[in-house]
Amino acid sequence: MRLRNIPGSREAIAESRWCVQEPEQFKGNWNQIFGNRNPIHIEIGMGKGRFLMANAQEHPQTNYIGIEKYSSVLLRALQKMEDAPLENIRFIRMEAESITDIFEEGEVGKIYLNFSDPWPKDRHAKRRLTSRQFFARYHAILQKEGCVEFKTDNEKLFDFSLEEVEAAGWTLDKHTRDLHHDQAMAQGNIMTEYEERFSSMGNPIYKLIASR
Numbered sequence: 001m002r003l004r005n006i007p008g009s010r011e012a013i014a015e016s017r018w019c020v021q022e023p024e025q026f027k028g029n030w031n032q033i034f035g036n037r038n039p040i041h042i043e044i045g046m047g048k049g050r051f052l053m054a055n056a057q058e059h060p061q062t063n064y065i066g067i068e069k070y071s072s073v074l075l076r077a078l079q080k081m082e083d084a085p086l087e088n089i090r091f092i093r094m095e096a097e098s099i100t101d102i103f104e105e106g107e108v109g110k111i112y113l114n115f116s117d118p119w120p121k122d123r124h125a126k127r128r129l130t131s132r133q134f135f136a137r138y139h140a141i142l143q144k145e146g147c148v149e150f151k152t153d154n155e156k157l158f159d160f161s162l163e164e165v166e167a168a169g170w171t172l173d174k175h176t177r178d179l180h181h182d183q184a185m186a187q188g189n190i191m192t193e194y195e196e197r198f199s200s201m202g203n204p205i206y207k208l209i210a211s212r
């Protein structure tokens with residue numbers, strides 16, 4: 001997701017109480033930010049944050065951190081939080097590649113990847129959020145029982161991701177090529193912005209859950 005640059009979005013993020021500035025400082029101490037020891041679930045590439053906010057509302061005993069690289073996109077999430085604040089959410093504007101700089105080993109309970117950028121060129125494969133290089137980063141921050149949940153409407157990216165789960169030495173716990181018609185996996189499903197858009201166009205939604 002890339003929106004037109006919005007003047008002032010960087011400043012709004014710098015001033016927002018929902019955005020964590022200099023997140024490296026909190027490595028190993030994210031519980032302090034939330035003031036409790038509840039599990040921390042993160043979404044990488046959260047877009048406008050709708051999935052994260054719906055989750056946070058449904059699960060007040062879980063803390064959520066949304067990561068997004070573009071300030072113009074993140075700004076939309078901030079605007080929603082001003083209208084309907086949720087104490088168990090924080091946002092970070094950053095490039096996910098440096099995720100191991102901000103979370104300690106075992107600090108994250110679950111990682112959500114929703115409709116991640118496909119990076120279709122082979123030479124960009126390692127930029128995909130489900131590449132083996134990213135699984136190695138997730139390995140470094142996820143607690144032992146933690147998992148990665150990935151949804152997409154992009155079949156090629158999904159096939160690639162299945163291969164990468166194996167190449168990374170992870171276990172494929174569950175997967176489906178049509179989430180919305182898979183009764184078991186669709187139970188409690190929270191739709192993302194992209195999911196709503198693509199499924200209303202008739203595209204099937206693919207999902208996998210992987211752990212170690």
Ligand code: SAH
Nearest residue numbers: 001045046047069095096114115192193194
């Ligand atoms: N998860 C949302 C948005 C999907 S679009 C939804 O399902 O509706 C993918 C989003 O991920 C975009 O907003 C993009 O800016 C962000 N993104 C992609 N690669 C990223 C990276 N490496 N680090 C941080 N954010 C990233």
